[in-house]
Amino acid sequence: MNARILLVDDETALIRSLQPVLSAQGYSVDSAGTAAEALKKAKDTVFDLILLDLGLPDADGKEIIAKLLSLNTLSILILSARHQEAEKVAALDQGADDFINKPFNIEELLARIRAAVRRLKNDAVKSHEFQSGQLSIDFLKRKVVLMDEEIKFSPKEFDLLETLARHAGQVVTHRQLLLAGWNDPTVDTQYLRSYMALIRQKLEFDSSQPEFLLTEPGVGYRLDIESEH
């Protein structure tokens, strides 16, 4: 079944330009211009993914995230024109899964949508492994193979990599990673940065110019690899 997407943005020009492309990609697309309309539509229909703009005319997008999730919405992707880290982190803490900065390229948006939909499917089967091109991760055996070569990861490194891989293509906040690695979101993010540097050294061709493990400044990290599952 094709994913159902609800576009929530008061900018009709944006909706008009996105709707045909998303439909052509096989998604079933609906749109809403206000928070009230979005809530009403989410109540009537179960959407797999909501693309939510934060600056709505009748409410701050952040305020309706929890409400939308309680209405059986499965995943929320934030469209942000403000580029304020604190706002993004707040939206992600509220339960949004990812964000994309305006203006964006359609390919970028489609990749984020695919990542979100894939994760919904993975969640459904509780995947035990991650497979993408040269990289495969076995979550049960805690084994990482890159270009047919097994790479040793310390337990903490593996915990962090697993969290990133389970959200492949999506942003993972500092808080989520600190919880995964240290069970404590108040730990200094300096430790996190050190571990990310170690993981990059093992995964990246050039760890100073990472291609896969990307930094989202002020928000978190993103493993920018599309899983084949």
Add this chain to the structure above:
Amino acid sequence: MHVALQVLRYAAGMDLPMYNNKPAIWARLSSDSARSYISFFIGLVVFIAGTLATYVAQNADRPVSAALIYVSAVTIIGAVNGLRGGLLAGIGASFFYNFFFSEPLLDFGVTTSDEYIPLLAFNLSALLSGALAGRINDRARAAEIAQQKINLLLDISNQLQTAMHLEDIDQAIVRTGIFDSADEFEIYARSDEQWIAVEGKGQWLAEAQKAIDQDELQHVQDQKIAYLLSSSQRRVGVLISTQYAQKSERLSKIDFAAVLNLLSMAIDRFVLLHQKSEAEAMRRSEEFKTALLSSISHDMRTPLAAISASASSLASYGETLPKASRKDMLTIIQDQCERLNRYTTNLLNLGRLQAGISPDQLESLDLVEMLGSAVNTVKMHHSGREIIRSLPFDACTVRANPVMLEQLFYNILENAIQYSSPDAPVLITGHRQAGRVEIAISDQGCGIPVSELNRVFDRFYRSAENVRKEGHGLGLSIASGFAQAFGGSISAHSPLEMGKGTKIIVKLPTPASRSESIDQ
């Protein structure tokens, strides 16, 4: 002779202050001198009366009574005249008693050793009683003066403590009488490298700047005295007075030092408050700049998002999309480019307003023509929207800048269209009075809450209930700025009926000219 020595030491002023001489702790009040003449006169009368009474008693063969009367007189003189008077009377009485009354008469000598004792007893009693009575008198007066001095310092302290601005400090100095007139002194505060003077004063700034780097706390130059005012850590200012400026007679040097300390504290506090308010203003300005940039980047990104999404969709999926969608995407790109252009125009206008509009940028224009031009532009951008013009005149001359006047009406009209439903028309009405013309633009939109009516012309204002992305909170602010630059005004009225609708009224002056009368 211990007692006598002590008395003499008192008399030499080693323990008590002396008047009119250094080291005087305080100057006498001017009324004191009148009082001292009277008490001197009383003292003289008492002394003469006492001497006569002693003479009478001595001749009546009552030597004990005579001595007692004389000692009593000396005590009274001491009580009235103070220490010096008492001592003088004591010495005088000893002299008279020894020379005229005690045996042998008219001689300071003593014939028998038995006569030493009474004479010595008398001399000592007279001196001591005079000195002690005088000392009590002096102490009482000293206490009174000290009380006055403390009251004055307290008054100065109170006035300086409540002074928040340099002007208040300046006035407090005049009010409490430290200087006799405001022209005789100037006060300067130094905050970082900035010098602050009371408005209207500040002619001695060069002297103040020269003085502040001096080592001495008091610096005399060019017939002016500069007193340095310091807090615990730094020099906070300078008080300059003309060299012969009369300090209040009630204040001695030491008291003046105390006043300078109080003044230093007041100036220090003023400087701190000044720095705090400057830092606060700076912080607000920075906050505003951040908000401004954030708002501008948001407003730029919104049309850019639609352009980028459409363009990248056409590039990547153009062939798979239906023809109608492709055409629509091209329209979107055009429209959003237009919108970006309008936005940058408004930002430019904002810059123009901030730079100020000079009168030579204004010319005589026909308001009706410029209004018509604005209506056409709005209709081009919002096709299908109805704008009804109902003006009771065909032409009306105003002095304005043509581009800005069109922008003024365009911004109001666009605002009206954005905030009302697509089928609701926007109405333009006009009204002309002597010397001015009024243009009212009314919509049937959601209206503006009464509490926010005053704020609609604020820069970046967007109604809390109607935050629309199309609006960027600049349009009405720029319209208002232009109206003011043309010597007119702008006002908002809402709701119009049934809780809906907004009317924006622009008032512009019409120059009285011949063409004016022809228009009418």
